Amino acid sequence: MAGQSNAAPVIIKRKKIIQAGGHHGGAWKVAYADFVTAMMAFFMLMWLLNATTEKQRKGLADYFNPVIAVNRISGGGDGAFGGDSVFSEETLARNGTGASAAQPTEAQQAQGLAEGGPESAGDAILLREVERALTARGGESMTMERALRHVVTKVTDEGLVVEIFDLPDVPLFAPDSAEPAPVLRDIAALLAETLALTTNGLAVNGHVRAYPITLIENPVWPLSTARAQMLRGLMETAGLPPQRVHRISGHADRKPVTPDPMAVRNNRMEVILLRRDR
Numbered sequence: 001m002a003g004q005s006n007a008a009p010v011i012i013k014r015k016k017i018i019q020a021g022g023h024h025g026g027a028w029k030v031a032y033a034d035f036v037t038a039m040m041a042f043f044m045l046m047w048l049l050n051a052t053t054e055k056q057r058k059g060l061a062d063y064f065n066p067v068i069a070v071n072r073i074s075g076g077g078d079g080a081f082g083g084d085s086v087f088s089e090e091t092l093a094r095n096g097t098g099a100s101a102a103q104p105t106e107a108q109q110a111q112g113l114a115e116g117g118p119e120s121a122g123d124a125i126l127l128r129e130v131e132r133a134l135t136a137r138g139g140e141s142m143t144m145e146r147a148l149r150h151v152v153t154k155v156t157d158e159g160l161v162v163e164i165f166d167l168p169d170v171p172l173f174a175p176d177s178a179e180p181a182p183v184l185r186d187i188a189a190l191l192a193e194t195l196a197l198t199t200n201g202l203a204v205n206g207h208v209r210a211y212p213i214t215l216i217e218n219p220v221w222p223l224s225t226a227r228a229q230m231l232r233g234l235m236e237t238a239g240l241p242p243q244r245v246h247r248i249s250g251h252a253d254r255k256p257v258t259p260d261p262m263a264v265r266n267n268r269m270e271v272i273l274l275r276r277d278r
Contacts, residue, residue: 123276126198127160130273134162134194146170147186159200159275162191164231165268172267176219178226180234188234191271196239198273201246204228205270210253210261225250231269246274 048060131153138148150172152163164187166172172184180188195202206228208220228248236242256266 123200124155126200127155127273127275130194130197131155131160133197134190137190137194143186144190147183147190150183150187157275158203158272160273162271162273163268164271166264168264171264172269173227173230176223178223178230180230184231185234188231189238192235192238192240195235195244195271195273199244200276201274202240202244203247203249203270203272203274204232204245205272206231206248206250207255207266207268207270208253209264209266210256212262220252221250223250224252227269231271235271 049057052060134151134153135148137144139145150164150167150170152165154161154163164172164184170181170183172181172187173179174181206224206226208224208227211218211220225248228250232245232248236245253261253266256263257268258265
């Protein structure tokens, strides 16, 4: 070997291996990333609180709140299923709550759909049909469209309430009188036609705005009653059978619907399609 002068030299490399002490060397990166994420979330929260309105913040809060009701009203027991069995009574199909005729849903109770058994439930369905028929008339003509701007409806324990109210630029009556405006005659004719879908009794209530206390004679009582009587007369002229009207009431300014009792919105009439069990 020594005589071979052109032989390649043999090179021996020795590597020193240092044993690392686990993965603790990168843990600070994870902690830092968590800190940065938390700070981003914090600053985003601060920005949202400063850049949004109260209504928008409520919407955000509602979005993150759970909306799945757990055992709200399905039964009367205290077990996991809230009752003995889903077939423990005469069960009706319902979305979500499994309510039945004996234990109706909260929505039905609010609408009065469950009181009085099947007859009352059928009456409530009829009230809803009348409500839909009334509101659907708005697309027929510009006259109906303008008239229905004065009308809102709601179903209560007493029945279907059709509220007819003054608009700031279009009153239902001449000022401080029971002389009807043309729009009220249109509404009365519309009511007479729509209410003919049922034979339920009716009640007519009159309400007026408050007047200044400096008046010598406050007209709120006779004016509210006279306006209720006028609306009854207009509906009967339009074809409503007189025997269907069970009562006429004037409530003066005692039941305002706005914080300001003198606002024109409090000038209103109510035609109530009464339930048969009332």
